[in-house]
Amino acid sequence: MKCSLPHMGNYYLAFKSFFKTVEIDYSPAPPITKRTIELGAKYSPEFVCLPFKINLGNLIEALEEGVDLLFQSGSRGACRYGSYLDLQKRILEDIGFKDFRMIRLFDTTDIGESWSQLKSLNPKISFFELLKALRLTFAKINTIDKAEDLIRHTKPYVSKSSEVESLHQNFLQDIDRTDNFRELKRKTEKFKRSLKEARNLNIQPLKIGIVGELYVVMEPNSNLNLERQLGDMGVEVFRPLTLSHMLKDFLFLGLPRRYYLRLARPYLKFDGCAHSNISVAEAMLFAKHKLDGVIHIKPHACMPEVTAMSALCNVSKDYNIPVLFLSFDEHTSSVGLKTRLEAFVELLKRKKKCT
Amino acid sequence: MYLGIDVGSVSTKFALIDENKRLIFSLYIRTEGNPIQAMKRGLKMIREESSFPIRMKGVGTTGSARYLAGLLVEADIIKNEIISHAIGTLNFIPEVKTIIDIGGQDSKLIIIRDGIPIDFSMNTICAAGTGSFLDHQAQRLGVSIEEFGDYALRAKTKVNIAGRCTVFSESDMIHKQQLGFSKEDIIRGLCEAIVRNYLANLGKGKEILSPVVFQGGVASNRGVVEALERQLRTEVIVPEYHKVMGAIGVAILAMETTHKEKEFNFSVIDVDFRTRGFECDGCPNQCEVIEVLREDLVISRSGDRCRRWEVGSLEKTSAFVEIERG
Structure with a gap:
């Protein structure tokens, strides 16, 4: 069984290490392109919002790659986003995809349910291991956000913004390769320093x-x-x-x-x-x-x-x-x-x- | 002398101003879907019609084709149409507080306080309430667009027409026409609907204070002007050069930025400019890249998201060579 979930920013890097730690086979959905959005829009209801369309496109492309377990985020009740999972599941079935499961990822209203579903996917997993995985995932999410924030506050102060972008790309690869907290911290510090050096604070x-x-x-x-x-x-x-x-x-x-x-x-x-x-x-x-x-x-x-x-x-x-x-x-x-x-x-x- | 060029979707505008920001010459022609040809035609007309020698100190471009136009004439400044319109109007009516601009394909609302533009809005998805729509309806009713406004002024009764969407609007119009309302009444209803749509879409949450200036191609339409005055309950000023205000504004901006004297090169009229589009096959994004060529030399590319096709840095890459061969 191979799982996937829709994209949002660079967070797939964090989910990757989560699924790796809890030993569930994960492959990120293909990156969002024009095709993804077109596919999503084609099969979506007319007046639904853009996130729905892009998510659906992601799910379709993931299924095309041979994934058979889909996660969709969204706790119930925030807005119509809460009902997306059920609707998207029906749409995917109507398109003709069969033999796939779709599970609500991280249901904040029902944590017990999320736990038992995880247990059904990997019966060997202990609660301690789950905590370990969550800790690593949170650390990575935090690092990704910190890096993006640094980029936002560095770009206007440098002469060549493309250099900052390539530094960011390299750092994302570093995040992907590291599963060790100390290493992650060290790399972040290094990234921070290299960005600080490039800044010219005379610019307002x-x-x-x-x-x-x-x-x-x-x-x-x-x-x-x-x-x-x-x-x-x-x-x-x-x-x-x-x-x-x-x-x-x-x-x-x-x-x-x-x-x-x-x-x-x-x-x-x-x-x-x-x-x-x-x-x-x-x-x-x-x-x-x-x-x-x-x-x-x-x-x-x-x-x-x-x-x-x-x-x-x-x-x-x-x-x-x-x-x-x-x-x-x-x-x-x-x-x-x-x-x-x-x-x-x-x-x-x-x-x-x-x- | 400074030249401002405003290349819009429907019309292309030229304005020549002197050191004292006075308008010397202006020109308004149709773009007819070909901005490059329209610009060349306009420049040719300026060269032929102006009886005086032209010593140009600066050129500015604006409008939706401003980058393309800027490449063509090697502009000193390329500015978006919002700022250009605001600067142009402030030059003639410094106390203005609200600028309403309805053009061919888009409409804008610019809020000005103490001589500084502080807020703006542009129509987003819908083309209802723009010049193109009026043009289309005038054609359908068999009335020339120049007389369209006068028809509205002759109306005797008030006909309500849906203005939310061009499709609804058109079917509503046909319906009223079949019921037997006169052309005049329907045209007046249409003018009212356009203003209603404009104010609901762009005026949302904005404080429209007088003096209100109305410009752009649609400002020539007296029916729309009157409808605006009725719905805003205030006087609406239509400046004399309302059609070329954006071009005047960008000419002034060119004046503020450049100080070197140079002979404007009218030879661009004879230079062969072409655009060429292709679909990049580097990734599934399939960006539509547009190239501008000056005599077979690529001077600009745009449309790619990943900046792979930026001119200069990427001529050497193998992908480029392959495409050139293919």
């Missing part, structure tokens, strides 16, 4: 924060490489939303989330589900930390983020911070995106010069 770049729906924020293939484009324009990007951030929220029993909900209360009285309130709260924090602008991104027709948008308009007015709204689906043109980003960056530059 524009600072833009990104908020929005988690998948579109975290998967560069779904947002037409928004962060890279901004980095190339010499913008320092702030993006607090990462997988490690979400895991911490889970480990601390949802306390960070409650903090955000309270912060956003002047604009959103109720929980708009998923990340809507967090988007609003983060935008407020960006404004308080004197960032120059905020970009809000969401998949087209994402209900929770549509709720956040109207609140963000008010945040923008009250805190005098410009917000650019971008909506993505599989047809989004990169030319149109570039025009908007250029205009937004130019606008912020002019605004900064005048104050």
Whole structure:
């Protein structure tokens, strides 16, 4: 039995070591390409969101590679994402794939169920081994996020951003090769140092924060490489939303989330589900930390983020911070995106010069 | 003298300004789906029609084909259309607070406070409420686009037409037409619908304060201007050079950046520029790469996500040689 799961950013590296430690055969889904998105869109309902389409494309391509056990993430109840697993399973069966199983990965509402399913896949596994695997996975997720954060805060300070990118690629390979905590730490330190050396701190770049729906924020293939484009324009990007951030929220029993909900209360009285309130709260924090602008991104027709948008308009007015709204689906043109980003960056530059 | 060129989807605009930011000459022609030809045609007309010797100090390009145009004339500055429009309008009406621009394929809303553009929005997915749609409907009703606005002014009754989507809008129009409403009333309903759609889409969450300036090709349409005034409940200013405002703006930007005097080379009119597209087969992404060639020399490539085809650094790679052979 060989398993796979949809992509999100570079996190497949962490899942790889998880499945390796619990001794389940895993092969990452083929990387997201135009074909993936086209396949996903072809078999998806018309008005479903982009994450659904890309996930479905990933699952189809994984099945084509001979995988017969699919994991799909998503706890129930956040938004319609919670029902994706069941719908995608039916769609895959309708397409004609047979003899595959689909399991909810890491069901936060029912941890006992997740454990017994894991046990059925590998009866030899002990609880201690699972903890060990989880610890390594979390460490890797953390490292991946830290590296990306470093890249975001290094790029505008160097003359050649392509060099930073190749350093990042090398570091990702290092992460993939290491299964040892000490080694991982050493490599991270080395990576950090090499990036710090390259920086020229005399540059004062524009600072833009990104908020929005988690998948579109975290998967560069779904947002037409928004962060890279901004980095190339010499913008320092702030993006607090990462997988490690979400895991911490889970480990601390949802306390960070409650903090955000309270912060956003002047604009959103109720929980708009998923990340809507967090988007609003983060935008407020960006404004308080004197960032120059905020970009809000969401998949087209994402209900929770549509709720956040109207609140963000008010945040923008009250805190005098410009917000650019971008909506993505599989047809989004990169030319149109570039025009908007250029205009937004130019606008912020002019605004900064005048104050 | 400084030249600004605005190459849009439907029309190509040229503006010549002097040191004092005064407009000396302007030109508005149709792009007809071929930006390179349109630019050459326009430049030729400028050369022939201008009775004075042209000493150009700087050239700027804007509009959706700004990069292509910039390559062609070796522009000193290439700027997006939002900033260009804002700069152009601020030059004529410094106290402006809101700029409404409805062009051929897109529409923009620019918010200006204290002479600085602070916010903007652009229409996203839908083409309803742009010039192309009006053009299409004018043709269908057998009215020339120049008279379209005057028809609306002659309307006697108010006809409600769905403006959310061009498809709904068109079927609604046909329906009303078959019921027996006059052309004038339907055209007025259409103008109202376009403004409603514009304000709902772009004006969402934005504070539209007067003075409001309306520009772009659709601003020539008096029916739409009146509908805007009715729905905003404020006076709407249509500047004299509203069609070429983007070109004026980028000419001013070129003036702000360049100071060297050079003879503008009108010879680009005779240079052979071509574009060539191919699908990269390096990975399943199959990016559609577009090349710009000047007399068989590739001067630019774009469209690739992985930057494999960037001009200069990659001419040597074996993949490139293979494609050249094939």
